[in-house]
Amino acid sequence: MPGIALIRAVVDTSVSAQILKILATGPDAVFIGAASTPAALPSIALAERSYKGRVYHTHGVINRDFLRVGGKALEGIVAPASPFVVAEQLPDSNPIKKPALAYKKSYEAKFGAGSANPFGAYTYDAYVWLNAAIPVALKKGKPGSPEFRTALREALESLKDVAGSNSVYSLSAGNHNGVDQRGRVMVRVENGAFKLLP
Numbered sequence: 130m131p132g133i134a135l136i137r138a139v140v141d142t143s144v145s146a147q148i149l150k151i152l153a154t155g156p157d158a159v160f161i162g163a164a165s166t167p168a169a170l171p172s173i174a175l176a177e178r179s180y181k182g183r184v185y186h187t188h189g190v191i192n193r194d195f196l197r198v199g200g201k202a203l204e205g206i207v208a209p210a211s212p213f214v215v216a217e218q219l220p221d222s223n224p225i226k227k228p229a230l231a232y233k234k235s236y237e238a239k240f241g242a243g244s245a246n247p248f249g250a251y252t253y254d255a256y257v258w259l260n261a262a263i264p265v266a267l268k269k270g271k272p273g274s275p276e277f278r279t280a281l282r283e284a285l286e287s288l289k290d291v292a293g294s295n296s297v298y299s300l301s302a303g304n305h306n307g308v309d310q311r312g313r314v315m316v317r318v319e320n321g322a323f324k325l326l327p
Contacts, residue, residue, distance in 0.1 A: 148174040158182050164189025169199030176202035183207065188313075191247060196321055203318045210316045210323060211247040211295040218325040225311065228257065229294040247295060254293035258300075261291050 270276030296312030
């Protein structure tokens with residue numbers, strides 16, 4: 130029966146048995162729920178068996194090592210990602226593009242070309258939040274005082290449409306994540322790199 134097959138966390142050194150069992154069902158697509166380089170193993174096994182259906186991964190594979198380990202077997206896989214990962218490919222009208230490229234340029238100037246990654250960009254976005262909230266909090270108290278801490282929390286929980294390198298954030302007392310649909314994109318592996326899907 131056509132459908133989607135699911136592969137959960139991968140810790141084995143071989144997934145041949147699991148892949149053969151999945152392929153026997155004739156799935157239209159396979160979703161691999163694993164992270165980092167071990168997640169390449171099922172994709173490699175599928176490619177070795179000439180699987181032609183769609184292969185989906187989670188955002189946990191969005192790193193250079195995954196691409197290195199999986200090599201050509203990853204061509205065509207699809208995964209969600211932070212917009213930072215494909216910042217250069219975003220349209221100029223996307224509010225995330227400018228801060229993402231600014232962070233990347235600054236980081237790579239210090240640590241070398243290709244060193245920037247979404248994990249550092251998440252930390253940078255915390256700086257963006259604080260940079261927006263601290264001036265507001267300083268009007269109500271001195272740093273370290275109870276008044277300042279309360280004012281800083283309130284300022285953070287009042288952020289609206291603050292563009293960072295991964296998302297545009299709007300926080301509230303009930304939402305300390307603040308991410309909307311602009312905080313994710315879909316990518317496909319093409320020629321060993323992540324490419325933005327339209």
